[in-house]
Amino acid sequence: MKTHARVVVIGGGVVGVATLYHLVKKGITDAVLIERRELTSGSTWHAAGLLPLFNMSYAVGQIHKYSVKLYDTLEEETGLNVGFKKVSNIRLARTRDRMDEYEYYAGVAETIGINVNFLTPEEVKEIWPLCETDGILGAIQHPDDGYIQPADLTQALARGARAGGGEINRFTTVTGITQKPNGEWVVATDKGDITSEHVVSATGNFARKTAEMVGLDLPVIPVEHQFIVTEPHPEIVARQKAGLPEMGVLRESDSSWYLREENGGLLLGPYEAGAPCCYVDGPAKDCEYELFQEDLDRLAPHIETAMERVPAFGEVGVKEVYNGAICYTPDGSPMVGPAWDLKNFWINEGHSFGITAAGGAGWQLAEWIAEGEPSIDMTGVDPRRFGPYASRGYLRAKNEEAYANVFTVHYPDEERQAARPLKRAPCYDRMKALGAVFGSVYGWERPNWFAPADLEVPAGELEVDDVILNHNHAPADETGKVKEKWSFRRSNYFEHVGNECRHVSTKVGLLDMSAFSKFEVSGPGAEDWLEGLVANRVPKKVGRVNLCHMLTKNGGVRAEFTIYRKSPRDFYLVSAGAFERHDYDYLEKALPSDGSVRLQKVTTQYGVLVLAGPKSRDVLAKLTDQDLSNAAFPWLSGRFINVGPAQAHALRVNFVGELGWELHHPIEMQTTIFDLLMEAGAEFDIKPFGIRAMDSMRLEKSYRLIPRELSIEYAALESGLDRFVRLDKNVDFIGRDALAAWKEKGFKWQFVTMEVSGITDADARGSEPIYKDGALVGRATSGGFGWRVGKSLALAMVPPALAVIGTELEIKILGEMHKATVIPESPFDPDNERLRA
Secondary structure, three states: OOOEEEEEEEOOOHHHHHHHHHHHHOOOOOEEEEOOOOOOOOOHHHOOOEOOOOOOOHHHHHHHHHHHHHHOOHHHHHOOOOOOEOOOEEEEEOOHHHHHHHHHHHHHHHHHOOOOEEEOHHHHHHHOOOOOOOOOOEEEEEOOOOEOOHHHHHHHHHHHHHHOOOEEEOOOOEEEEEEOOOOOEEEEEEOEEEEEEEEEEOOHHHHHHHHHOOOOOOOOEEEEEEEEEEOOOHHHHHHHHOOOOOOOEEEEHHHOEEEEEEOOEEEEEEOOOOOOEOOOOOOOOOOOOOOOOOOHHHHHHHHHHHHHHOHHHHHOOEEEEEEEEEEEOOOOOOEEEEOOOOOOEEEEEOOOOHHHHHHHHHHHHHHHHHHOOOOOOOHHHOHHHOOOOOOHHHHHHHHHHHHHOOOOOOOOOOOOOOOOOOEOOOOHHHHHHOOEEEEEEOOEEEEEEEOOOOOOOOHHHOOOOOOOOOOOEOOOOOOOOOOOEOOOOOOOOHHHHHHHHHHHHHOOEEEEOOOOEEEEEEOOOHHHHHHHHEOOOOOOOOOEEEEEEEEOOOOEEEEEEEEEEEEOOEEEEEEOHHHHHHHHHHHHHOOOOOOOOEEEEOHHHEEEEEEEOOOHHHHHHOOOOOOOOOOOOOOOEEEEEEEOOEEEEEEOOOOOOOOEEEEEEEHHHHHHHHHHHHHHOHHHOOEEOOHHHHHHHHHHOOOOOOOOOOOOOOEOOOOOOHHHOOOOOOOOOOOHHHHHHHHHHOOOOEEEEEEEOOOOOOOOOOOOEEEEOOEEEEEEEEEEEEOOOOEEEEEEEEOHHHOOOOOEEEEEEOOEEEEEEEEOOOOOOOOOOOOOO
16 A cells, blocks of 8 residues: 555545545546545445436536446446446426426536437336326436446546556545645555545544544535345336346435336335435444445335336345445535545535446546636535535434435425524514515524515415425414415515515615625735735725625636624625635635634624615614715715614615615624614514525526636636726736736626517526527526516627627526517616616
């Protein structure tokens, strides 16, 4: 075994071996893999080997697509048969909401290059003659999908890695991981130590134990997953003897199971509610090829529906039942990328679909290590998307929920309920009493919208479909009323969100944004350090506010900050609530080593209430002695003010495009400030508003979001950030030269705002494909209805030649084509007269 390597990969399942394989392909031949037992002896060996391309996540979809394409070439490269059966994958739909999900997904798939076919029940029957099609509305098919033999796949990847110079050490146990003062890692094993520049954790069920060695509480806990293999069935055996094609992988999503042929019989894998977490404290040290006791009673409803859909399944005996551990995270997506707080420690864990994701995850992680950046936007799988709140008790609840929801309809407005409420701003109860229907981001409860007291979704619209997975609404409130029904279309809250938008625009509204991420930067080197991090100029005058973007080294957008200069050497940074750990980690790792800059995370120390609307000045003037006139308090400035007896830093900025202030206050004063604002605003008819109204209004201003309109994949100037990128400033900043070179080479994309015509009940939401003369030319990044302009809008990325105002394109929304016309940015108040009022 080597004593020095550039990269050490810990874990010899398919994910770890795929990582080693891709490191070698990227030219890092000085890479070593360590496995405590035999390759595949953890979760890989008992995996069913399915390769589902279906995924609503952009990042995961790209990863899966790459994997399936790679696996199709491995035998030619390595000479080893990986058992890839490209038999296709059929997902059945029994409900209209399921068909909407498939239509939405098909748009996502088209924009990232995944083939999807829509099938009629008759076409399903032709492909799957043993399937009863009664009650089926239709289906989608992935013709490039199928299944593979996990152990054979892993061995092929291992052979490819070794051929390129990678070293694999089996039966070698890692006993400790430490980092030296110079940044090098020392991986201690029972066979000796290895010193390396980088360490990758790909240890599956041991993920939490591995993370503990370096002081991380990794939000990964496995869940038990069972699948059943039957004895051979005569009809399937007869089909095989006749040389008929294999029927493929069948998924009845509405009953939460998959089914495929296996050695002349059938293999059924249900995803049931109540499947427990396992290995909460990690597997035993001698764990190898371990299974748990089966529990078929838990699977009974799914088995029954499988026998109804495919009677042959009930006509033969059970041959084997597997019950093994599959890793889960709170949202069901894997964790691929850098660890927080640690330099050059990488995570490739939490893979609930590890066979499908292994190739793509290894590909992107290897690029990240070798090139300093991945080539696709990995925000959806970044390990830093969770915060310290995601610890043991939270994980047990959320990971079991994620498992049970693998096959549920993934409504875009769904808010899952496990482990909630967790983090609440002090005004939570006040907002709730006013009718707030809450969502959750980064553990925080935030009002999505406000329901009238008498509003109730009719019982006849709730869970009416006769299927196992028919949950379509938010939980009932204390009075037993269900306020919100989920949908891909305009749902029951649509008009109420509209009322909130109109109220803010004509009177005054109050929004809780305490979940914002907040950081303080100070010290003698603070200004120069920030200038080298962000593309815009840092505010020069005390009390000024600028919108600033941190770019990647390649010129894409890494993060977005509102920067407020509190004093000559003190800055206050605000970014999206979902990215607190992500943004802080990049800031922390970029700190100078001389101590000239101090960085502090202050998210929980400050609450934020947004006061917005033409009457906002009138309300605030009743509570402060600060001059709020334009001359004294202009747009994009901030002041430390009194709010009655309380205090706040008032920033004259907001994300809705109206006159207003963000009041950043000591969080212990929030209820006082909230009550004062509501009391002072009563004469102006002040009302609260939620995140969905804010999102509608930000679309009307063409405001960008990470990772939608702003992404590492788009040059900052492609995203239309010309006003905020100062290529000519006299301080070099991250990504400047690369962005200038990108500009010189020419851009592929340009950000546009579009008006969508012919909409009746379904607006764009993001990821819809955009066409010109029948050819795919771009993708929507966001969409919705603009209540102040009375138009359905979409933000999008299209080729520069098609970004000309007035260009007519088409956009596909839930399977229907609509005209989409490029219009000027900020269709509402384009000159910002409202903001400057």
